[in-house]
Amino acid sequence: MTDFDAYERDLWAGRAGVYARGFARLTVHTIAPLLDAARVGPGSRVLDLGTGPGFVAAEAVRRGAKVSAVDADPLMADTAARNAPDADVRVAILPALPYEDETFDAVVGNFVINHVGDPEATLAELRRVLRPGGRLALTCWTMPGSGVLAVVRDAMEEVGVAWPDDVPPSPFMTYGRPDAFAALVDGVFREARVEHLDWDFTFEPDEWWENGAMARVGSNAVVLLRQDPPTIARVKEVYDRRLTTYATGDGRVSVPAHALLAHGTR
Structure with a gap:
């Protein structure tokens, strides 16, 4: 593991409940386009990476796919197994996956590639478990972060909170641009494309603060x-x-969200 990977393991340990109540409500917006890009449908053998609460896995099952899912955090994996009981959920830490070569028709990851320390090694592993002609689809946040992703960070910067040296930046501070994300995926997969995903996320400010900023x-x-x-x-x-x-006007706010969707073929 890289230093960033070790940091991520500590960051997400025990966060399954608050993540499901907070941030996962933001990321569900991209599930449909993610699965569409991977052409997930009845009979597809699908691997959901970094499944978190299992919302992507559950939707893939609803579409009739045969779903496997992995997460690095055992509590996240347990939560996913409850939310997607028809999926085979396992604990696995990228880039290592517990599957044989050419197992899946599709591999999807909803905001997980930006949480690995070695994206190139991860993509190579994803290619290994995909069958020839299989589809990859990954989302990541557009960088630098803006809209809803930046509201807490922008407030911290205005107050003058310094970023400490021991909190490592994600490699996707570099790769979270359309051209860089496309080049990364194109180095491993054919027909790589990147699309913009933009939407408005509505939430109660105090609830978002408590389930995000104050919940670590x-x-x-x-x-x-x-x-x-x-x-x-x-x-x-x-x-x-x-x-x-x-x-x-009803005690809530509606803030833009900006993400990227990359997809390609093995």
Whole structure:
């Protein structure tokens, strides 16, 4: 494992419940286009990477696919097994997968490639488990982060919270651009393409704060929770002020989200 991989294992340990209540509500928007790009349908043998709460796996099962799913965190895998009981859910840490060569018709990953320390090695492993002609589909956040992905980070920067040296950046700070993401996938898969996925995410600001920033979900939250209470309070004030721009009039806000979808053929 790289230092980033080790950091990620610690970051997500025990976060399954709060992730399902918070951030997973944002990422469900991309499930349909992800599965469409991989051509997941009845009878497809599908591997769902970094399954988290299992929402992608459950939708693939609903489409009639035969689904396997993996996650590095045992609690996440347990949660996925409950939410997608017809899927075969296992614990596995990328880039190593516990499957034979050419096992799957499709491999999908909803915001997981940006959580691995060696994306190139991971893509090579994904190619190994895909049959010839099989389809790959992966989402990642557009970088630099903007919209809903940036509301906490922007508030921290306005307050002057410094980013510590011991919190490693994801390789997708580089690869999270359309051209770089396409080049990465094109180095391993044929017919690689990258599409923009943009939508508006509606949420209650206090609920999002509690289930994200204050629940240690993501690196922004790791850094924020190292601050003293007065600093956290100032970040919350800026966060609330910035979100007034997106108010919907019912106590909620609707903030743009921006992601990329890459797909290709083995």
